Amino acid sequence: MTRQRPFFVQFLVPAVLVAVIFAAAMFNVLKYSFLEFVPGSLNVGGFTLENFTRINRPIYYWVLLDTFILSFATAFFALLLSYPISFALVRAERNWVRSVLVVLAITPLFTGEIVRTYSWMLVLGSDGVVNTALKSLGVIDRSVPIMYTRVGVVIALVQFAMPVMIILLATAISQINRDCEKAAANLGATPNTVFWWVTIPLTLPGILSGFVVVFAWTMSAFSTPQLIGGGKVLMISNVVYLQGFSSFNLPFAAVLSLVALFAALGSLALMKLLTARLEQNMATS
């Protein structure tokens, strides 16, 4: 070694150790997906490919499709609702407004899945806030079902996803060179034109990464579909749990976990590809 590398070994060893433990955990999922399920037992048999052929059934296609649709809808609405907040968060003139916005926008990220899901149960339930309010306003006579529906699940999932979306969008908005907007305005563009033809295109990379991160993140949501879906809305996470803890079919649960993992990896790879193409286009135009 020509150069002195203080702390190299001391810092490398624990990192490698922990990485190996994680790899071992993931390897166990992979291993179980190839082992035979013995009904009524937690023990598994020998090598088989049967678990992978089992996924080839309409019900699992529907669950996957549902997971995709719910994640897509969540990412779309989270984007729609987060953009104004991020914009205000970066551009508000008063410092205290920005501080209030950042605390209100980020705190939900740290209250945890259970607290947030439970809160939405109180809001969306048949005696919940929404139904009570609509009834007392005379809009409806009887409670409309929101719990145990896809709409209810998406309403809650969007709120969960927003802090992450807001962080990613705000980062993108704060990196805009404001001279571009000023130049457009000086050349006679109306504020609307500036927003749609300058601000939005300049934040497109942030929009794209926010969309895909939320999409991938929502694909692995568990407690919201579990409690608000109540078994009527099934995402892939809920089926993994059912297979693992109700049927004790650990090998098949392992296969479904791998499917979820590769779906998440696939969507992130797709984002990399799209972002690269986008940046190329922006550079050439």
Add this chain to the structure above:
Amino acid sequence: MSKGTNMRSILFWTAVVAILVYMTLPAVVVVATSFNPTEVMAFPPSGFSLRWYEKALTYPDFQAAFKNSLIVMGMSSTLAMLLGSSFAYLIFHYNFRGRGLLEAALWSPLIVPHFTTGFGFLLLGSHLNLTQGFAVIVMAHLLLVTPFVTRAVFVSLSNVDPNYARAAANLGATPTRVMFKITVPLILPGMIGGWLIAAILSLTEFTASLYVTASRTQTLPVAMYNYIREYADPTISAISALLILSTTAIMIIANHFLGLRRILGIDNG
């Protein structure tokens, strides 16, 4: 300012407020129902009572689960601070063979679904006969929260002027002395911020914990989940209110001392 600009600005801020109401309404409802005197979760509450707080704080399952959560949180967030800081230092300063692979492994818990991680540790734990203790839970949490420390410390390291360390070394300080007298004090805000995020995320982690905890080691979110599935009274509202109010307080304090916008990299408004 023209009339059009004014109108647009009013519309914009109305939309912002409406969206913020949507984001915060659930938390407000939970806090309000937690003071309900009856078992019905009425909103607005029909009176004022602290009975659900008393029940939440004296319920044996929650007491045990809270203790478990504190053990897991204390161990995993402290280990994560040490691991994340040293790992950030490693990838900030050194290039070495296998670095890409190591980075992939330690960043990937952000992408791998929590139930896949939890399931993996469940299988690993049963393979090693460790299903009844805290070791596997702490390990799973350590992996899930370390990336947040790594990121926070990496940002701190990028903001440190390398000349301080060089000057100290030129004046004859040993690498150990440079590390603990110069580098660590300069990146301490990042380490503390990272530790705080790690602690909160560990305390509230649910999905992976559901897989790796046993009934004796269940953490608070798991105990809350089990309670929600069996009972419908405002006890969970009381615990949730305590968690919401304490995290909000921590966020306000963190924003004041550490600057949330600076930590998140959105501070050139």
